[in-house]
Amino acid sequence: MQKNIENLGSRKNFRNTVHEVLGDENESGEIFYKYAMVWMSRKCNSRCKYCYQDGDPEANNASWSYEKADKVTSLLLDDGYHVQPLINEWLPEFWNFLELMKKCQWNEITTNGLILLSRHQEFFPLLREYEISDIRHTLFPKGIHEEMTGRDREKSLRAIQLSKEHGFRTIVNYVVTTETLPHIVEVCDELADMEVDEIQFMNLIYLGRSKSKKNELLDMQYINKFWDTWKLLSENPKYERIEFDFQANFGPNPHGDNVSKRAAKQSRFCLAGKNERGHFIYITPEDDIYPCFLLSDPKFKIGKIIENGNNYSLEYNDADWIKHIPSFNRSHCAGTQYITRAILS
Numbered sequence: 001m002q003k004n005i006e007n008l009g010s011r012k013n014f015r016n017t018v019h020e021v022l023g024d025e026n027e028s029g030e031i032f033y034k035y036a037m038v039w040m041s042r043k044c045n046s047r048c049k050y051c052y053q054d055g056d057p058e059a060n061n062a063s064w065s066y067e068k069a070d071k072v073t074s075l076l077l078d079d080g081y082h083v084q085p086l087i088n089e090w091l092p093e094f095w096n097f098l099e100l101m102k103k104c105q106w107n108e109i110t111t112n113g114l115i116l117l118s119r120h121q122e123f124f125p126l127l128r129e130y131e132i133s134d135i136r137h138t139l140f141p142k143g144i145h146e147e148m149t150g151r152d153r154e155k156s157l158r159a160i161q162l163s164k165e166h167g168f169r170t171i172v173n174y175v176v177t178t179e180t181l182p183h184i185v186e187v188c189d190e191l192a193d194m195e196v197d198e199i200q201f202m203n204l205i206y207l208g209r210s211k212s213k214k215n216e217l218l219d220m221q222y223i224n225k226f227w228d229t230w231k232l233l234s235e236n237p238k239y240e241r242i243e244f245d246f247q248a249n250f251g252p253n254p255h256g257d258n259v260s261k262r263a264a265k266q267s268r269f270c271l272a273g274k275n276e277r278g279h280f281i282y283i284t285p286e287d288d289i290y291p292c293f294l295l296s297d298p299k300f301k302i303g304k305i306i307e308n309g310n311n312y313s314l315e316y317n318d319a320d321w322i323k324h325i326p327s328f329n330r331s332h333c334a335g336t337q338y339i340t341r342a343i344l345s
């Protein structure tokens with residue numbers, strides 16, 4: 001009898017709980033999870049250099065209508081999935097999609113901050129109405145922020161401050177590249193002074209389409225340096241009020257005993273695709289289904305969203321996507337393993 005993982009609330013709880021289960025040597029194999037990241041719109045008011053859409057031949061303005069997004073969300077929820085609805089930017093035309101966030105019990109939004117600077121008086125009350133408690137931003141170090149985002153760093157700091165002032169739990173994404181890694185501590189100091197609630201480290205996502213970011217990807221040596229910095233931060237009382245988090249594609253944390261290290265030991269770390277432990281799928285605004293956000297090259301496609309009149313269904317093909325990955329070690333996240341190897345080979 002399979003038991004479902006239920007009521008995890010947020011992406012972080014989902015990942016940690018699943019990895020905890022996958023790392024449990026006594027786990028009987030009965031646990032089953034279903035998770036769908038659903039990217040509903042690519043529209044944005046910026047063109048950041050670092051954005052994973054850069055160089056993407058599909059970088060367009062593809063967006064689902066609200067009706068379609070609602071129907072696909074319901075279809076997945078009824079099928080037992082935890083659904084993460086994704087919008088590139090909270091332009092006013094998407095404010096009604098907040099209804100879907102509530103339906104999926106999703107309590108945070110991510111923004112580049114421009115909308116907060118220009119429209120927070122209308123937007124914040126809406127966020128409250130739809131039970132959004134957390135706002136996620138991105139900040140690069142001084143001298144790098146403008147180049148990476150095309151936006152003024154002071155304005156991004158102001159947007160972070162606005163979320164704090166209005167009582168939202170404020171999270172800052174720190175994108176780790178060879179260039180930003182040495183500046184982690186100085187930016188954490190700055191964010192600690194602003195009393196941000198959480199800093200999440202994002203390992204640079206590179207979908208292999210734009211050549212410009214290759215040199216900024218972390219190899220194993222840099223990843224180890226990242227984990228050393230992580231250890232310093234987590235042990236420093238100066239940051240005790242900040243929660244630190246990281247993406248799975250940094251691989252297992254080598255320091256101490258931790259969920260990701262245990263999961264890696266059991267060689268069951270990666271969640272991608274439909275496997276005996278669960279279904280982890282990623283859906284694009286072009287209606288394609290992939291095993292993971294990081295495995296969204298056409299050769300990994302595992303299905304399509306099909307429209308039948310006014311209804312939608314998910315249609316899977318039998319693609320053996322794993323055979324397209326040069327070397328697949330489930331003890332690391334599929335994305336890192338694939339991306340690093342594809343670049344080094």
Ligand SMILES: C[S@@+](CC[C@H](N)C(=O)[O-])C[C@H]1O[C@@H](n2cnc3c(N)ncnc32)[C@H](O)[C@@H]1O
Nearest residue numbers: 050051052088089110111112138173202204205
């Ligand atoms: C695609 S953006 C959408 C939300 C919003 N437009 C923004 O910029 O925050 C979601 C988050 O992904 C992260 N991100 C974007 N491109 C990335 C990349 N190449 N590697 C790692 N993280 C990235 C940023 O931290 C960003 O906050």
Ligand code: SF4
Nearest residue numbers: 044046047048051112
């Ligand atoms: S603002 Fe966000 S979605 Fe838009 S280009 Fe920048 S990182 Fe990408």
